[in-house]
Amino acid sequence: MDLNVIVLTGLAGGSLERLQLARLAEAGFPGLRRSHGYVFQRLIDGSSTVGQLAKALGITQQGASKQVRELEDLGYVGRVPSPADARVRTIELTARGRAAVETAREVQAALEAQVYEAVGPEKLAAAREALTAMLTMTGDAARIPSRSVPLGEV
Incomplete structure (x- = not known):
């Protein structure tokens, strides 16, 4: 070659x-895609908010929300109330x-x-x-x- x-x-x-x-x-x-791996990498060591994920990934909050929704629909992540503030939902690996x-x-x-x-x-x-x-x-x-x-x- x-x-x-x-x-x-x-x-x-x-x-x-x-x-x-x-x-x-x-x-x-x-159902997994390449971009999902980046989300997994940010969740391996703990939970994150959508806003934190967006910032870490260098994408918009809407883009991060889309990634999270896809992974949530596939059963790979879940949203749970934040221990610090029950009004805030964090994303974590299931x-x-x-x-x-x-x-x-x-x-x-x-x-x-x-x-x-x-x-x-x-x-x-x-x-x-x-x-x-x-x-x-x-x-x-x-x-x-x-x-x-x-x-x-x-």
Whole structure:
């Protein structure tokens, strides 16, 4: 394939995301989209209001509400009264949402194992190093620990 590394990275990432979502659907977690993963990332460590999600995702409150509604309809998140103020509803992962996160991690590990089998440990380590360098170059590597990598397209 005679494509540059930037194009290959984008194509491979998109292909693997589609494969992961298909495997999640096969495992009993249908309806998920790439953008839902960003919402999950912000809820793994605790609840959030729609306004907080919108700000963290860099989207409008209406956009965040749409994401939450979709995930709520699918049973992955729920709205609960805030412990600090019962008038405020916070969004949190349901047991089904947490199970989807665990299954996604298992699917990711299986996909990485497939790549490992295809290219071996040295090439996989080199790929990891190159991809990390790209994330560092764009400034996004520093944002990964805080789960604040930009949303991109919704």
